[in-house]
Amino acid sequence: MTEQTQQERKPANKRKDQSVSESGFATKAIHAAQTPDPTTGAMVLPIYQTTTYAQQAVGVNKGFTYSRTGNPTVQVLEDSLNILEKGQGGACFGTGMAAITAVFALLSQGDHAIISSVVYGGTPRLCNMILSRYGLKFSYVDTGDVDTVRAALSPKTKLIFVETPANPTLKLTDIRAISEIKGDAKLVVDNTFLTPALQIPLDLGADITLHSTTKFIEGHNSTVGGAIITKTKKDHEDLKYLQNAMGLIQSPFNAWLTLRGLKTLDVRMKRHCENAQIIAEYLEGNPKVTKVLYPGLNSFPQASIARRQHSQGHGGLLAFELKGGVKSGLKFASSLSLITLAENLGAVETMVTHPATMTHAAMSKQARLGAGITDGLIRLSVGLEDVDDLIFDLDQSIKKATS
Numbered sequence: 001m002t003e004q005t006q007q008e009r010k011p012a013n014k015r016k017d018q019s020v021s022e023s024g025f026a027t028k029a030i031h032a033a034q035t036p037d038p039t040t041g042a043m044v045l046p047i048y049q050t051t052t053y054a055q056q057a058v059g060v061n062k063g064f065t066y067s068r069t070g071n072p073t074v075q076v077l078e079d080s081l082n083i084l085e086k087g088q089g090g091a092c093f094g095t096g097m098a099a100i101t102a103v104f105a106l107l108s109q110g111d112h113a114i115i116s117s118v119v120y121g122g123t124p125r126l127c128n129m130i131l132s133r134y135g136l137k138f139s140y141v142d143t144g145d146v147d148t149v150r151a152a153l154s155p156k157t158k159l160i161f162v163e164t165p166a167n168p169t170l171k172l173t174d175i176r177a178i179s180e181i182k183g184d185a186k187l188v189v190d191n192t193f194l195t196p197a198l199q200i201p202l203d204l205g206a207d208i209t210l211h212s213t214t215k216f217i218e219g220h221n222s223t224v225g226g227a228i229i230t231k232t233k234k235d236h237e238d239l240k241y242l243q244n245a246m247g248l249i250q251s252p253f254n255a256w257l258t259l260r261g262l263k264t265l266d267v268r269m270k271r272h273c274e275n276a277q278i279i280a281e282y283l284e285g286n287p288k289v290t291k292v293l294y295p296g297l298n299s300f301p302q303a304s305i306a307r308r309q310h311s312q313g314h315g316g317l318l319a320f321e322l323k324g325g326v327k328s329g330l331k332f333a334s335s336l337s338l339i340t341l342a343e344n345l346g347a348v349e350t351m352v353t354h355p356a357t358m359t360h361a362a363m364s365k366q367a368r369l370g371a372g373i374t375d376g377l378i379r380l381s382v383g384l385e386d387v388d389d390l391i392f393d394l395d396q397s398i399k400k401a402t403s
């Protein structure tokens with residue numbers, strides 16, 4: 001049994017009351033902010049599909065005025081994620097990229113940001129192609145190495161943006177270690193790959209946690225969305241201001257679907273971890289596979305950070321390379337039958353991606369190779385199917401691709 005499960009399974013006589021703050025993660029994900037509708041008793045929160053709200057008098061209202069500024073369904077998702085990530089405020093966005101845009105919009109002309117050299121390809125595209133035009137400066141460094149981050153800091157550094165585990169090589173950053181050297185810069189952690197079920201960055205010293213809720217949080221390949229949870233009320237207020245001013249909002253319907261996904265997050269993450277660990281070990285034992293990257297393997301270069309930082313498993317993502325490089329990698333991707341070739345990750349269905357030509361195609365070849373995203377690398381998002389069926393499909397496809 002893991003440390004966290006032991007903590008969560010508090011003996012009844014050690015609990016003060018039945019309050020949300022005393023509950024375990026799975027209970028919070030189901031009940032914390034999602035209470036039955038007070039007007040009708042409906043067990044499931046309604047989709048408040050409305051643009052505006054009747055006001056009782058000028059300046060007198062029930063907390064909502066216009067759905068760009070606030071919407072009751074979206075607000076419940078924001079409150080739920082805030083409770084799970086242990087923050088002081090949550091804000092939900094139309095996509096993960098909208099959330100990332102908002103976080104960088106906290107900066108002003110001349111400010112400098114440090115970004116992990118391995119991140120989802122859309123982040124450097126946003127920074128290099130768009131935000132650099134507004135006088136922001138970016139350095140891409142190996143945030144897995146604390147000394148490299150220290151060397152890149154300057155008085156102008158206002159933000160350190162890390163993704164851990166990172167897309168697609170699973171490279172880790174020691175959040176606690178970076179929080180201790182960051183000075184006044186805000187440490188932002190993209191927690192998309194693990195979710196608060198497995199890692200709570202604010203507990204580890206981060207200032208801001210960010211998600212593409214498109215992935216594990218919603219978990220069913222049905223929406224796009226993003227979220228930001230902050231350690232301080234001030235950062236939350238600043239982000240809500242930016243969100244309203246820039247129109248970077250989530251829709252009530254997507255928020256409702258995401259809330260539905262959230263209710264099963266804990267149980268899904270456990271199965272993602274279980275399946276991914278078994279598959280990583282199978283791949284490691286397959287002579288046609290030349291490299292496997294999964295933080296739960298003893299061979300993973302940063303296995304000690306993984307054990308310290310991840311609470312009850314290492315997530316559903318892994319990456320690997322086949323003998324024969326790019327050619328066999330591409331043949332493998334098109335020979336699968338149960339597993340789908342697709343851009344997304346973190347859903348119930350197992351999906352495979354070729355990062356060099358798909359998710360990270362926007363990066364220059366030099367930056368890609370520098371970050372370890374080789375042309376033959378395959379990313380696997382392990383879903384919730386029976387693991388034997390997944391291994392059967394991987395096996396037949398590896399055989400076809402390498403014969």
Ligand SMILES: Cc1ncc(COP(=O)(O)O)c(C=O)c1O
Pocket residue numbers: 095096097098120122163167190192193211212213214224225226
């Ligand atoms: C780690 C990570 N962060 C952010 C994003 C961007 O999220 P979205 O696609 O919801 O805009 C992605 C997308 O793949 C991602 O993998």
